Amino acid sequence: MLEIKNLSFSYHNKEFLKDINLRLERGDFLGILGPNGSGKSTLLKNMLKNLDYKKGEIVVLGKKLKDYELKEFAKISGFMPQHSQLHTALKVIDVLLMGKFVSLKHSFLDYSKQDIDEAKQMAKILKLESFLDRNVLSLSGGEFQRVMLGRALLKKPKILFLDEPTSALDLNYAIELLNLCEDMINTNNISVIAILHDLNLASLFCNKIIFLKDGKIAYSGEVKELFKKEILKEIYDLNCDISYHNDKPYIILTKEKK
Secondary structure, X not given: OEEEEEXXXXXXXXXXXXXXXXXXXXOOEEEEEOOOOOOHHHHHHHHOOOOOOOXXXXXXXXXXXXXXXXXXXXXXXXXXXXXXXXXXXXXHHHHHHHHHHHHOOXXXXXXXXXXXXXXXXXXXXXXXXXXXXXXXXXXXXXXXXXXXXXXXXXXXXXXXXXXXXXXXXXXXXXXXXXXXXXXHHHHHOOEEEEEOOOHHHHHHHOOEEEEEEOOEEEEEEOHHHHOOHHHHHHHHOOOEEEEEEOOEEEEEEOXXXX
16 A cells, blocks of 8 residues: 655755655554654655655555655545644535545536535534534534544545544544544555554554654554563653553553652
């Protein structure tokens, strides 16, 4: 689905990413983890074609990312931002339909009945059907994030990119949102790449993770391989214990005595 080969990225002579190598298979749920300033957002922006890397290569579905036209890449990728720049008082149905824009044959054509029906079906899946005529700016944080996810999924992407999708959500909304992403992996055979800060959510949903530190991939593999006290201490300077439930490791925070 996606392969990164020896990727480095610099800006104003400062190197933000160094020799990144990564491979994503169909059906993977990849978590990008690491402390603040480690390069997570920069890596995601390179994968989204928002930054122009000079060294290395990113290949998506067998084609170099740099060879994709923006509209062509938009048809195969979905993106849910951490913070939306949407400030216009649009209805929820109108925001959802933005996900169908790239499939219009002409920019000035209206959405078809099928487009509208698909948006309404997505709203039903996301438990938003009663909000379709609501001003999107009047929604709660969790409701708004579900609208953003629905917009991304209506594109029927092959790869879904999530930038800290749960950072502003209560835990129940966070689990609900990631459950929806996991369902899409299982039903539509897509792949998901998510920047996550909550280690336990990463353990619960991701089948692969990478730990970034200082712009490099310090560790890459399965959660069970990498959720080790010594690794988490190295990456986050975190003191913790590891507990297992249903064969998944979870982080138990500990408080050092002064």
